[in-house]
Amino acid sequence: MKYAVPKRSALAVLATATTLVGIGAAVVATASTSVAATTASVWLTTPDRNNLLRQQANVVFDGGGSGSTITVNPATTYQSMVGFGASLTDSAAWNIFNSPQRSSIMNSLFGSGGIGLSWLRQPIGASDYSRNFYTYDDGSADPTLSRFSIAHDNAYILPLVTQARSLNPKLSVMATPWSAPAWMKTNNQLIGGSLSDSNIGVYSDYLVKFVQAYQAAGVPIPYLSVQNEPNFSPPGYPGMLMSAGQQVSIINTLAPKLRAAGLTTKILGYDHNWDDTSYPQTVNNGAGSNVAGSAWHCYGGNPGGQSVVRNAQPSKDIFFTECSGTESANTFADTLWWQGRNLAIGTTRNWARTVTTWNMALNAQQGPVIGSCTNCTGVVTVDGGSVTYNAEYYVLGHLSKFVQPGAVRVDSTGFGQGGIENVAFRNPDGSVALVAINTGGTQSFRVAANGSSFGYTLPAGSMATFTWPGGTSGNPPAGRTGAISGLGGKCLDVTNGSTTNGNLPQMWSCSSGPNQTWTLGTDGTVRALGKCLDLKDSSTADGATVQLWDCFGGPNQRWTYTSGRDLINVASGKCLDVRNNSTADGAQLQSWACTGAANQKWTAPA
Structure with missing residues (x-):
């Protein structure tokens, strides 16, 4: 049976999705206390097309459930999407x-x-x-x-x-x-x-x-x-x-x-x-x-x-x-199964920041096409005024409708073929999305998160997305507040005062403005304008990007300020560093092995 066919060849390549997670990809740590979600929303697509990204009744975090357990841990993060x-x-x-x-x-x-x-x-x-x-x-x-x-x-x-x-x-x-x-x-x-x-x-x-x-x-x-x-x-x-x-x-x-x-x-x-x-x-x-x-x-x-x-x-x-998907004896069910496990789950559990199929829309003859695959399928089939939304549409939709740009993949228990294969994300607003496909027979399973759980039964070959609110409870933690100065007497600065996730902080002449007012929280976070200083993707590499992100208290957002005036990230064990020893306004920040050099020394608020 053919699930994905190279447009270059008549031979099908049945890729086996893996749930590999890179060694040292993330450091498990306890985040700040989470708001306990009481219910999760559910959207379902079944291979018989009776449910097409259709919202189901909410499920309750009641501590119940049976079968294999998927534990979602939003404090352990991987790539941003x-x-x-x-x-x-x-x-x-x-x-x-x-x-x-x-x-x-x-x-x-x-x-x-x-x-x-x-x-x-x-x-x-x-x-x-x-x-x-x-x-x-x-x-x-x-x-x-x-x-x-x-x-x-x-x-x-x-x-x-x-x-x-x-x-x-x-x-x-x-x-x-x-x-x-x-x-x-x-x-x-x-x-x-x-x-x-x-x-x-x-x-x-x-x-x-x-x-x-x-x-x-x-x-x-x-x-x-x-x-x-x-x-x-x-x-x-x-x-x-x-x-x-x-x-x-x-x-x-x-x-x-x-x-x-x-x-x-x-x-x-x-x-x-x-x-x-x-x-x-x-x-x-x-x-x-x-x-x-x-x-x-x-x-x-x-x-x-x-x-x-x-x-x-x-x-x-x-x-x-x-x-690209291809036509088969049961195109919709086959594509949902293959792309669900290999693309939605397999690529993202293996560090992909995007998931991309091929043609957005083909006609009833699967074209126009020149010199290539004549049975490849698009996200949509357009035949004049007739429009059919194919399995690709629903595979992508189980991700794109619920996982926003800037979301980060978070840890969830992985299962191989025949189980409930899954991947989880935390959105910039703190909400969590769990995308799952059942590659075996109809089976019940349990989802555990935030100290509670719910149970669900997923039909064979079906795909589902579960969402629930996240975030942290209470007010931001107390701590020392003021300017953080470094190399050349310049101050750590929120570039353009932007609170957009992924904004890169910079060094700038000190001005005492709100974009240079930082709180070294008692939870280890370094905060400004409601965002946290964040080591992108929990990277342990020298030169890794330091950015601003919604606060969630993960290890890549926790820093230790030492008596030697270093700011050391908990996830990487490396120092906050001014790139290229630059004293110019606009100099960028990175994470680097601690050297004791002046571009890694900081004066924090008392």
């Missing part, structure tokens, strides 16, 4: 844009009354799911890119992307090329060949121009990869082979050009299957700080490949960026 979604390919955009149900489809996909998709991966030029092959600079050699234009996308792609962003302002967009313009390649064709090394510079300029053009059209591109599936040369549609060494050279050329253009776009390496863990590690090592991490597809191997790379290189992010 960016979003969940698919791709508005040329074909997908064409299908939606020209449907009389366009408004309804877009609201169902991106609106708060639908599933609120929060992530798009957009092709840069044509892919196999295009009505024709194109790039943004076709024709003879054009090293100055004088012909560059995204006019093709203005007709129906950009209008839908901007509509999606209007429906969900938290949506993020990644962009990926399938091929450079033919004149940049070794074979002078869109199909086959590789990028000529002599054109690495102009290819980098081409990608910068794309990011600039989309930003000017109202679509920022926070993430970018430099080649889709670099280990594969498709025989019937645009693509190009790219060695890990060449990818390193491209990234190291592109990153400075992006910075010089004033763009903050992060570059992701690899963008291919789970079965090659060497390529992404080579790129991460060779590109260093120029690459943010690696992107992954489902057409070979299993999700555990992501953890192999994350455990070897914990400072690098993992993004899951493509997987």
